Amino acid sequence: MYSLEASTQFKKDFKALSVPDEKRVEKALGILAETGTLPYDPYLTHALKGRYKDNMEAHLRPDLLLIWFEKVGNSIKLVRVGSHAKLFNK
Numbered sequence: 001m002y003s004l005e006a007s008t009q010f011k012k013d014f015k016a017l018s019v020p021d022e023k024r025v026e027k028a029l030g031i032l033a034e035t036g037t038l039p040y041d042p043y044l045t046h047a048l049k050g051r052y053k054d055n056m057e058a059h060l061r062p063d064l065l066l067i068w069f070e071k072v073g074n075s076i077k078l079v080r081v082g083s084h085a086k087l088f089n090k
Helices: 008-015 019-035 084-088
Strands: 003-006 054-062 062-071 075-082
Touching: 003 008, 003 019, 008 075, 019 054, 019 062, 019 075, 062 084, 075 084
Parallel strands: 003 075
Antiparallel strands: 054 062, 062 075
């Protein structure tokens, strides 16, 4: 089991989500806490480059992304959650 540490920005992002999106995120966080990662199928999990280099990203739906920092020991830092536009200024 892994401990999840939410950044201040992640907490702000999460509060801005709709209830259905909150539930999607909570489900993914349960898997992340249990296994330390999210499976490629259905989440399209991959490493990021650029501003979020060394972080992982998963698509909880086509425009709902979860970004986290790879585990250090048994701890995973939750970095951001939201749309492409919100997270990447697109």
